Each structure stands twice: as structure tokens, then as C-alpha cells.
Amino acid sequence: MDLPGGNIRSLMLGDNKLGEEGCSAIARALRNNDNLEFLYLDDNQIGVMGLEMLADALRTNSSLKRLHLKHNSFQRMKPLIRCVFNEESVESVADSNHSLKHIFLNCGYEYESEELEMLMKLNRLGPRLARRKKVAMFLQRDLDRRLFGLGLDLKLLPYLLSILSDNGNLDSLLRVVKGVPSEVSSYRRYRCDEFDAREYSMDIEFL
The missing domain is CATH 3.80.10.10 (Ribonuclease Inhibitor)
Known part of the structure; x- marks a missing residue:
């Protein structure tokens, strides 16, 4: 048809x-x-x-x-x-x-x-x-398992946290931050132009 x-x-x-x-x-x-x-x-x-x-x-x-x-x-x-x-x-x-x-x-x-x-x-x-809001909803559901079990490159984690800060609630964000690996907590915020998104398995366009 x-x-x-x-x-x-x-x-x-x-x-x-x-x-x-x-x-x-x-x-x-x-x-x-x-x-x-x-x-x-x-x-x-x-x-x-x-x-x-x-x-x-x-x-x-x-x-x-x-x-x-x-x-x-x-x-x-x-x-x-x-x-x-x-x-x-x-x-x-x-x-x-x-x-x-x-x-x-x-x-x-x-x-x-x-x-x-x-x-x-x-x-x-x-x-x-x-x-963005749907990704935030997804991450807020069972955060510990979902966020740190996604197998994402650590450079992308700040972008996910930025979504939660924009669309999530404070309690959810604090729970995530407490579990952030030291490699991320000491990492300066990345800009999209500082790395090639094609190197990563997750499409960052939606972030």
C-alpha cells in the first residue's frame, strides 16, 4: 500500500x-x-x-x-x-x-x-x-542499577547527570552523585566538541 x-x-x-x-x-x-x-x-x-x-x-x-x-x-x-x-x-x-x-x-x-x-x-x-525528559524518567527508575550498569564511557556520565539536574528531582540526583565513581567526580566537564561522539556506543544527540 x-x-x-x-x-x-x-x-x-x-x-x-x-x-x-x-x-x-x-x-x-x-x-x-x-x-x-x-x-x-x-x-x-x-x-x-x-x-x-x-x-x-x-x-x-x-x-x-x-x-x-x-x-x-x-x-x-x-x-x-x-x-x-x-x-x-x-x-x-x-x-x-x-x-x-x-x-x-x-x-x-x-x-x-x-x-x-x-x-x-x-x-x-x-x-x-x-x-531529554524521557531519558530522565528512565534513569530515575532504579537509578543504581540502570545508571552504573549501562556500560557507558565515563565521559558521558556528566551529560546524563545534567539531564537529571534539569528534569529529575533533588533526591534522585543526590543518590546518583553519592555513587559516582572517583574517576568521574574528579573529571572536568566535557564539551561535545572535545571528543568524537562516534567513538561511543550511546548516541549523545538526545542529550
Whole structure:
């Protein structure tokens, strides 16, 4: 399936009984389209498998801003939450979707709805700031294990600490600082132009 018109910005496919087969085609199209901003898929009998296909495609899509998925068959929002906040690693958090600003649903799962809406509010701050705040959220969860178990070069640790100072809370920051290795505590702050980012496994663009 190819989205009609190379510059199309809005696509309305409501009440078309797309199902999983249609979602698979739309997912393929989303991976190859960087112009579509509004996608309406209400009343299309989309189940969990179809939702997972769409969410997986949206992880690498940076153009879509509004997604309508009301009155479909799926009942969980986890695929959409993982799409915009993939907690597998700090890299996956940074590579999540930070451009999708509105998702319209009516699944009835209050906790997941609140979590997804919170993530949408972050995305509405803009991709760069949303990325920073999501990384901070990730690092604050089980900090001792996550931050010092990431296997990162020590030169990058000050940048992670700067994110926590900007977006985290004081208690979290103090817990991290107390566990900072001496090699870092005696290290002067690095500027991005003082080393080649390509030498490191973590993409520092999101910092």
C-alpha cells in the first residue's frame, strides 16, 4: 500500500473494516512516508495484532502528529506506550517516537490512559525536550542499577547527570552523585566538541 500523493498530510480511512491486513499495509506505508501528519482509523475492527503493527511502524516515523483509533477492537494501550517510551534501554528510550502529539482512544483503561496522556504531553513539548525528559524518567527508575550498569564511557556520565539536574528531582540526583565513581567526580566537564561522539556506543544527540 502506498499513501496517495507524495505530499499528502491527512488520510481519513474511518469505517473501512481494515483489520490486521489493512494495518499491515498502513504500517508499511508509514515506514516510507515522511509527510503524513494526520491519520484517522476510527471504526476499523483493529485488534491487538493490528495495533502492534501500527505502533512498531510509528517508532521510526517522525511526521505523524495526530492518530485517531476510536471504536476498534483492541483493549490495551501497551503497544502505543512502548512506541513513545520504549524502556528496554537508554538508547531505545532515545529512539522512541517523540513527534506524535495526540492519540484519540476510548479503551477504558484508566491507568494506561493516564500514562499515555502524560507521554503525549511530553511529546507536545517538542522532540528534543521530550527526548531529554524521557531519558530522565528512565534513569530515575532504579537509578543504581540502570545508571552504573549501562556500560557507558565515563565521559558521558556528566551529560546524563545534567539531564537529571534539569528534569529529575533533588533526591534522585543526590543518590546518583553519592555513587559516582572517583574517576568521574574528579573529571572536568566535557564539551561535545572535545571528543568524537562516534567513538561511543550511546548516541549523545538526545542529550
